[in-house]
Structure formats: structure tokens, C-alpha cells
Amino acid sequence: MIPLESLTPCFQGLLPAWLLTCSKDGIPNVAMLSHVDYVDSSHIALSFQFFNKSKRNVTENPRALVRLYDPDTLQMYALRLRFVRTETAGATFERMRLRIEAIASYSGLKGVFKLLGADIYEVLEVAPVEHEVGRPTAASTPRPAAGVPFTMKALQEFSARIHGAATLDALLDAVLETLEQNFGFRHSMILLASERPERLELIASRGYPPGGVGSEVGFGEGIIGMVAEARKPVRISGMLRQMLYAYAVAQRAQERGLRPDDCRIPLPGLPHPESQLGIPLIAHDDLVGVLCIESQQPYRFHEEDRAYLEVLGGFLAIAIQNTLLRERAEESEDAPTAPSRTEDGKRLPAPSGSGPNLEITWYEADECVLADGEYLVRGLPAKILRKVLREHRDEGREEFTNRLLRLDKSLQLPVVKDNLESRLILLRRRLEERCPAIRIASCGRGRFRLELEANVTLVERP
Amino acid sequence: MKGSAPISAELAAFLESGLSITAGTRDRELNPDGARAWAARVDEDRTHLTVFIHAKAAPALLRNLESCPEVALAFDRPVDNRACQVKGRFESSRRARPDERAEVERQAGGFLSQLDEIGIPRALTAGWKVWPAVAIRLRVTELFEQTPGPGAGEPLR
Numbered sequence: 001m002i003p004l005e006s007l008t009p010c011f012q013g014l015l016p017a018w019l020l021t022c023s024k025d026g027i028p029n030v031a032m033l034s035h036v037d038y039v040d041s042s043h044i045a046l047s048f049q050f051f052n053k054s055k056r057n058v059t060e061n062p063r064a065l066v067r068l069y070d071p072d073t074l075q076m077y078a079l080r081l082r083f084v085r086t087e088t089a090g091a092t093f094e095r096m097r098l099r100i101e102a103i104a105s106y107s108g109l110k111g112v113f114k115l116l117g118a119d120i121y122e123v124l125e126v127a128p129v130e131h132e133v134g135r136p137t138a139a140s141t142p143r144p145a146a147g148v149p150f151t152m153k154a155l156q157e158f159s160a161r162i163h164g165a166a167t168l169d170a171l172l173d174a175v176l177e178t179l180e181q182n183f184g185f186r187h188s189m190i191l192l193a194s195e196r197p198e199r200l201e202l203i204a205s206r207g208y209p210p211g212g213v214g215s216e217v218g219f220g221e222g223i224i225g226m227v228a229e230a231r232k233p234v235r236i237s238g239m240l241r242q243m244l245y246a247y248a249v250a251q252r253a254q255e256r257g258l259r260p261d262d263c264r265i266p267l268p269g270l271p272h273p274e275s276q277l278g279i280p281l282i283a284h285d286d287l288v289g290v291l292c293i294e295s296q297q298p299y300r301f302h303e304e305d306r307a308y309l310e311v312l313g314g315f316l317a318i319a320i321q322n323t324l325l326r327e328r329a330e331e332s333e334d335a336p337t338a339p340s341r342t343e344d345g346k347r348l349p350a351p352s353g354s355g356p357n358l359e360i361t362w363y364e365a366d367e368c369v370l371a372d373g374e375y376l377v378r379g380l381p382a383k384i385l386r387k388v389l390r391e392h393r394d395e396g397r398e399e400f401t402n403r404l405l406r407l408d409k410s411l412q413l414p415v416v417k418d419n420l421e422s423r424l425i426l427l428r429r430r431l432e433e434r435c436p437a438i439r440i441a442s443c444g445r446g447r448f449r450l451e452l453e454a455n456v457t458l459v460e461r462p
Numbered sequence: 463m464k465g466s467a468p469i470s471a472e473l474a475a476f477l478e479s480g481l482s483i484t485a486g487t488r489d490r491e492l493n494p495d496g497a498r499a500w501a502a503r504v505d506e507d508r509t510h511l512t513v514f515i516h517a518k519a520a521p522a523l524l525r526n527l528e529s530c531p532e533v534a535l536a537f538d539r540p541v542d543n544r545a546c547q548v549k550g551r552f553e554s555s556r557r558a559r560p561d562e563r564a565e566v567e568r569q570a571g572g573f574l575s576q577l578d579e580i581g582i583p584r585a586l587t588a589g590w591k592v593w594p595a596v597a598i599r600l601r602v603t604e605l606f607e608q609t610p611g612p613g614a615g616e617p618l619r
Contacts, residue, residue, distance in 0.1 A: 016482075028488045050614055050615075067484065134586045244542060247543075
């Protein structure tokens with residue numbers, strides 16, 4: 001028998017697989033499958049999302065057949081199966097559930113489009129269907145050897161870049177750059193846990209148009225939110241097809257009066273990703289963030305990518321934590337430079353003195369900041385921006401230290417494990433993207449300088 | 463034995479529009495088997511359907527059908543997953559006629575274009591052989607909704 005392991009690409013869901021069953025009365029049934037998963041060398045798991053004839057049939061007659069395609073050659077394989085059991089917990093169920101719920105949340109279908117069980121089948125026979133091959137020439141071409149990007153040299157390079165990064169800022173960019181240059185992952189992003197519970201914010205990305213910094217993802221939303229919630233990697237291939245499948249379910253659900261939730265999650269990243277791989281960044285049991293890579297190519301990421309990136313993600317999480325601790329330990333304890341008082345207490349002077357006018361509005365209730373009426377940032381980064389603009393206005397202060405911010409009770413930083421450095425990076429990058437007239441420039445460890453190229457007015461609203 | 467289920471004009475147009483068609487059969491031991499069909503034609507009486515299967519796939523399918531005539535056909539439109547299932551009983555088979563080739567190729571082409579739309583390029587499907595085909599005629603006994611989601615599996619009216 002062809003080893004099941006050699007069919008791993010067939011389990012990517014690029015093309016629908018078909019499950020053929022037969023009732024005890026001899027009526028055949030053919031059903032489309034949203035997910036087929038490899039379990040071990042003699043078992044596969046099929047997604048069980050709706051009570052249907054297939055389910056009834058295999059309960060009374062366990063004989064079944066799955067027809068699925070190799071996505072590289074469109075070679076059809078027929079797998080002769082025997083239904084064994086339905087699992088509603090455990091590693092296989094969890095893996096399938098995360099993927100299905102990530103798809104569901106993109107389609108506003110959480111709760112409707114879900115996994116009821118992972119149906120485990122014993123594989124009795126695997127045979128290629130001789131006359132059903134889409135690209136016969138490709139069948140003889142060996143598949144590119146798995147693991148090519150994860151050479152020892154590339155891994156060493158990754159490690160060296162992590163060790164060489166002096167600041168969190170440099171670390172994040174170095175990691176994403178290395179992912180592209182050494183491993184060929186061109187679209188990547190890192191989201192870090194926000195100070196608000198169960199939310200992540202995008203802090204660094206590569207391969208996307210600017211403007212994504214500060215994008216938020218709630219736990220359980222999309223692949224990134226599912227990774228964060230479950231603290232497990234999630235890999236999705238052939239997303240377009242799976243989204244179409246989910247969309248068909250959504251349409252039917254709406255016709256039936258069921259209410260899929262209306263708020264679709266705007267996905268930070270590619271507008272139409274075909275493959276996604278999300279890795280939790282966990283250090284000492286803390287979820288530091290999520291690393292997500294994407295591709296417009298269907299079936300781009302393989303199990304091996306997941307396995308390697310999970311290990312690299314572990315290093316990255318520890319590196320992020322260590323960098324934060326080190327930065328804090330080395331923070332300057334010097335007092336900031338003496339403020340130079342301004343005559344006008346309201347207007348913030350632009351260094352050039354001739355910059356354009358810029359209105360920064362702080363909304364207390366939402367804890368967010370708008371720049372000339374456009375949303376800029378919220379939460380802790382917004383509070384920091386208000387604080388430094390205020391102090392600049394009232395006291396003429398231009399230089400600030402992280403230590404000073406930590407001592408400010410109005411910022412409500414947690415006593416232990418505050419994430420001030422990452423919030424400052426987010427604020428700085430957000431300003432670079434959306435409001436370049438205000439700059440937060442680093443001027444030594446734990447210090448930064450406020451630089452203005454506009455006449456900034458700070459307006460504070462309830 | 464089940465009676466005949468008439469196919470509406472709208473459904474007939476859908477079934478003949480160039481879809482993914484999978485035919486399911488079984489042997490005496492209740493082992494299911496299947497094959498891809500490339501095209502379907504609904505008879506004028508609306509209670510019979512002919513599907514076209516590549517000649518190489520036909521022998522195995524016919525071996526089952528000659529002893530166990532029950533057949534299931536899953537029709538699926540790849541671009542939106544509208545789907546239905548036709549249950550029937552095998553009546554007869556023959557070699558597809560040359561004058562049927564254009565229609566079989568039109569429907570197969572429609573299916574392949576849809577695959578192309580959802581990211582499976584023609585280059586990948588170029589090897590799939592459509593012709594020569596065998597025409598398999600069946601009497602339609604039941605029709606079911608099969609678009610994924612709540613309601614899948616309910617009888618079609």
C-alpha cells in the first residue's frame with residue numbers, strides 16, 4: 001500500500017475531497033468534505049460538521065471511500081476506509097477545530113460553522129486512480145524536497161540575528177527580514193499582546209503596504225486570534241476554497257433565519273491570502289504574541305514549516321522577553337534634560353517654527369487619539385502620546401525616559417511585566433505611518449525625544 | 463422500490479451547466495466506489511438522467527451497477543458550492559456518440575473554468591481526459607439539497 005505519509009499534500013484541502021458511503025439498505029451517498037486530516041500511518045480524520053447521511057451511513061455500515069487529489073499533480077487517490085469512532089477532544093480534534101473556527105470567524109460564522117467531531121477512519125487501502133491525473137508529467141517530477149529552506153546555515157543566521165538585536169525594535173525587524181531572506185517567507189507579521197485583555201496588536205510586518213501597525217485582533221478572531229486563544233499553531237491552505245465553502249454555509253444559514261454574526265473581521269495582511277500559518281509566541285507560559293506568515297499561493301506552507309517555525313517561535317518569544325528585560329535593566333536613571341519653558345502654554349512649538357498646523361485630539365472615554373480627525377492610536381500608546389505632548393506643551397520637555405513613564409500613575413502600567421517598550425515601538429511606528437510630523441526618536445537606552453515638524457495643538461475631550 | 467422524482471426545468475439547467483459530478487456506487491458487500499462524470503443530460507421526461515464518464519473509468523463502475531443498480535450523483539458548482547444529490551437506479555449504458563462530444567466537452571470545460579477561477583489553473587487540469595466517454599442512463603428516484611450548511615440532505619422540491 002502507498003504509505004499515507006506520502007499523501008500529506010493531499011490533506012491540504014486545495015480541492016474538495018469526496019466521501020462515498022453506503023446505507024445498510026444499499027443506497028450509496030456522495031458528500032463533499034471540508035477537511036481530511038492525517039492522524040497516523042493507518043488512520044485519517046474527516047471533519048464532522050453537520051449531521052448528515054454520510055454520518056448515518058457509516059454508523060450503520062462502516063465501509064467508506066474517500067477520493068482526494070494531490071494538489072501538485074491533480075492525481076486522484078482512492079482511500080478505502082473503515083469508520084472507527086468520533087472524537088470530540090484531543091489533539092486531532094483540536095487541530096481541525098482551530099482551522100475550521102479560524103475560517104468561520106473570517107466569514108462571520110462562529111457558532112454556525114464549527115466542528116462537531118473528528119471522525120476517525122482506518123485506512124485499508126490507498127490506490128491512485130490511473131486515469132485521473134491532471135498533470136501527468138509532474139507526477140514523475142520529484143516534489144521539491146521538503147525542508148530545503150530550513151538549512152543549518154539559515155537556522156544559524158536566524159539565531160545570530162536574534163542574538164545580535166540590541167533592542168526590541170531591531171529584533172522584530174531582523175526576525176521578519178530573516179524569515180524572508182533565509183526562509184523565503186515574504187509576507188509576515190508579528191502581533192504582540194496588548195495591555196487590554198485578550199487582544200493583540202500588530203507591531204511589525206514585512207511584505208505589506210504600510211499602515212498596518214496597530215491593527216487589532218481579538219482572541220478567537222481569524223487565524224491569529226485562534227492561535228492566541230488556543231496557544232497552538234494553525235495552518236490553513238487553499239483558503240479561497242474553504243472560504244467559498246464557509247460562504248455557502250453562511251448563505252444557507254441566513255436563508256434559514258440563523259444569524260451569523262455580522263461583524264466580519266478585517267484581516268490584517270494580504271487581502272486574499274491562500275495559505276496562512278500562525279505560530280504562538282510563548283515564553284515561560286506567557287503568550288507574548290503571534291507570528292503569522294501568509295502567501296497568495298495555495299498550499300504554500302507544509303507541516304515541516306509549521307514544525308520549524310514553532311521551534312523558531314519559541315526562541316523568538318524568549319528573545320522578545322529577554323530584550324524587554326534587558327532594555328529595562330539598562331534604562332538610564334538620569335533625569336531627563338531640563339525642560340525649556342515656552343511662553344505660550346497652549347501651542348507646541350515646531351522646531352522649524354514654520355510647519356503646518358496639526359490638531360491632536362484625545363478622547364478620554366475611548367482612550368484614543370485622532371490626528372486631524374483621523375484615527376491614530378488607542379490604549380496605552382495613545383495615553384503616552386497625550387502625556388508627552390502635554391508635558392511638551394506645559395513644561396517644554398523634549399526628552400523623556402521610560403522610567404519616567406513607568407512612574408506616572410495615570411498611565412496605569414501594571415507593576416510587573418508591563419509592556420511599555422512594545423507600546424512605544426507601536427506608537428513610534430504608527431506615527432511614522434500615519435502622522436510623520438510627530439516623531440518619537442530614540443536617544444539612548446530607555447530614552448526618547450519628541451520631535452515635531454508641525455504646530456501641534458493638543459485638544460482633550462471627555 | 464422508490465418511484466421516479468421529476469427534475470424541474472431550473473434544476474435541469476443547473477445539472478447541465480458544467481459542474482463537478484461524482485458518481486457513487488457500491489458492490490454486493492456494501493463497499494462504496496466512485497468515479498468522476500464530466501457531463502449530464504436530463505431526458506425530456508425529466509425523470510431520467512444520462513451521465514458521461516470516461517471510458518477508462520466505466521468498467522469498474524458498470525461492474526457494480528450491473529449487480530447493484532443503486533447510484534448516487536453529487537453535483538457541485540465549485541465557485542459557490544451550490545450542490546445537490548441525485549439518487550437513481552441504473553437502467554442502461556452505451557458508448558457516447560460522436561454527436562454528444564461537443565456537449566460533454568462544453569460541460570467539462572465549464573467545470574474546469576470554474577476551477578481556474580478558484581485558483582486551480584488549466585495547466586494543472588490539462589491531463590484530465592474527458593473523451594471517449596460512456597453514457598450511463600439512470601432513472602431518478604430522489605433529489606436532495608446538498609449545499610453545505612443547515613438544510614443539506616433535505617429533499618429537493
